[in-house]
Amino acid sequence: MTPVQHNPLWWQRRIIYQIYPRSFQDSTGNGTGDLRGVLSRLDHLQTLGVDAVWVSPIYPSPMADFGYDISDYRGVHELFGTMGDFDELLRETHNRGMKLLLDLVPNHTSDQHPWFQESRSSRDNPKRDWYLWHDGKEGGEPPNNWLSVFGGSAWEWDEATQQFYYHSFLKSQPDLNWRNPEVATAMFDVMRFWLDKGVDGFRVDAMWLMIKDDQFRDNPPNPDYKEGMNEDQKLKPIYSSDRPEVHDIVAQMRDVLDQYPERMMIGEIYLPVEEAVDYHGEDGQGVHLAFNNQLFFLPWEAKPLADAIDHYEKLLKPGDWPNWVLGNHDQPRIGSRVGREQARVAAMLLLTLRGTPTIYYGEEIGMRDVPIPKEEFQDPQGINMGKSRDPARTPMQWDDSDNAGFTTGTPWLRIAVDFPRVNVKQQQDDPASMLSLHQRLIRLRQQEPALHSGDYKTVQADGQVLAFLREAQGHASFLVVLNLGHKTAVFKPGAMSLKGTVAVATIPEREGIAVADVLDLAGDEGLLIRLD
Structure with a gap:
């Protein structure tokens, strides 16, 4: 067992909370969330216990991909407010002892960005090589067979200059040419602009592309x-x-961050975990966290989960730091993937694994995907491919008033029909609620070195039961026992001696109960046990 770090970096101890600003809180009545709305809800985040906030893009944008098509990296879209609103949000976040992270989108811009407007103006424009332009094949075919994430060829013909340009996503999102050093310099200057303001770091979109x-x-x-x-x-x-070559770029981005104290970088990297961990780099020259998306896709069964956790732990080099995430703005919500009751078990898993957890807004109250009719799709992926991400992006459910307290206007997406029962106000004083469970887990995690910085060891992974230990030298140890099924199950400690007290349980009546030897688990039950 390794001794706990006495001075872990802030991002190694904290819990990150992702806000999708369009859907968090509307302060103007136009039906879309904004920065002042986020500001008005900081007390909720503080009460929940999270201490780092990641805000999805707020930059000026035509909104073809809801902010991931940026036309100005140094501004705030009027839909979300003003730069003054952002400055106040940053100040108030810091006043509450929390950190603020921004989305950085360096792979592509909007086709309305001045850089691209210059680039496409002529073949000899100085910014022509800032993007990926290429002649087509004979017969007018695209240069190669590369495909867009949003469907079809990733090459778009430009009639004016008689060449194709490349876009990993929408045709209105042309990819930047990172082989051009001027592009790198411009993007590093963007990073410095926000770091100089006091932003605590970035989640870097589409880093692997x-x-x-x-x-x-x-x-x-x-x-x-x-x-x-x-x-x-x-x-x-x-x-x-x-x-x-992408790792050279990441190292240069890290160099920029390291010029500022205590700043950090998260990489969005949809790759097999064996490849994603390489983005940590060597000797502190990569990302601080390579987003670990395994829980999006793994079967919700004890052995596959335990095998994946063990494999991930073995892949990490000394100095690398693990992280886990259950959901985000691109994936179905965990409550829809595993069910309402198992979502409580999933919360216990997320908040007791080794490494930094990320909570997607609404997970703390058990929000689930909201069915959106095809004719109401907003998401370009849904419109182009039929697989909309809108159901996981619906407005936050604050109370049982009209529109769940999100807006006084017409919300940009439908709100769940269960909002009168599933909302923050309804759950805040209910010890059996999802919100209360999150608060208890977060509070204990922050207090106990074994949970925020200790070792991980799988104890059992068979049938429906996943059990593991969290230990730190000189501090209390904890056993996590999760029933991943709806039927009753039994945990047998085997060679280990089981004696302790239930510290947090998905069924709160179990908390404070002494346990020893064999454990009988109800269906959908999770126990966090402080060992004697």
């Missing part, structure tokens, strides 16, 4: 492609993503 093959070779077919998978998965993107 930032540089492409310089020979523009065709991607090979994906032998694992099956009917029902996204169109872009027909090919293995070995030449359009995760190129070796």
Whole structure:
């Protein structure tokens, strides 16, 4: 057992909370969330116990992809407010002892960004090489077979200059050319602009896509492609993503951050975990956290989960720091993936695993996906491909008043019909609520070195039961026992001696009960036990 770190960096002890600003709180009555809305709800975050806030893009944008198509990296979209509103939010976040992280989108811009407007104006414009332009094949075909995440070819013909430009996502989101040092310099200056304001770091969007093959070779077919998978998965993107040179870019971004005290960087990296961990880099030259998305896709069963956790732990190098996330703005909500009761068990898993957890807004009250009719789709992925991300982006449910307290106007997306029962106000004084469970877990995690900084060890993973230990030398140890099924189950400690007290339980009546030897678990039950 290793001794606990006496001075862990802030991001190693804190809990990150993702806010999708369009859906958090509207302060103007226009039906869309904004910065002053976020400001008005900081007390909720403080009461919950989270201490770092990640805000999805707030920059000026045509909103073709709801802010991930940026037309000005140094401003605030009028929909969300003003730079003064942002400055006040940053100040008040810091006054509450919390950190503020921004989304950085360095892979692509909007086609309305002045950089691209110059780039497409002529072939000899000084910014022409800031983006990926290429001649087509004979017959007018695109330069190669690379596919867009949002469907179809990733190449768009530009009639005015008679070349194609590349876009990993929408055609209105042209990719930047990171092989051009002027692009790197411009983006590093963007980072410095926000860091100088006092932002505590960035979640970097689409990090693994930032540089492409310089020979523009065709991607090979994906032998694992099956009917029902996204169109872009027909090919293995070995030449359009995760190129070796991307790690040099990440190291340069880290150099910028390291010029400021206690700033950090999270990488969005949708890759197999064996490849994602490489983004930590060598000797502190990569991301601080490489987002670990495994819980989005793993079967909700004890052995696959335990195997994945153990495998991930073994992949991490000394100095790397683990992290876990259950949901975000691109994935179905955990409550819809595993059910309302198992979502409580999932919360206990997230908040007791080793590493930094990220909570997606609404998870703390058990929000689930809201069915959105096709004719009401807002998400371009849903409009183009039929797989909308809108159901996981619906407005936060604050109380049982009209529109769940989110807006006095017409909300930009439908609100869940269960909001009169599933909301913050309803749950805040109920010890059996999802919100109260989160608060108890977070409070204990912050207090106990074993939970925020200690070692992890799997104890049991068979049938429905996943059990593991969290230990730190010189401090109390904890056993986490999770029943991942709806039926009763039994935990047998085997060689270990089980004697302790239930500190937190998904069924609060169990808290404070002494336990020893064999444990009988109700369906959908999780126990966090302080060992004697």
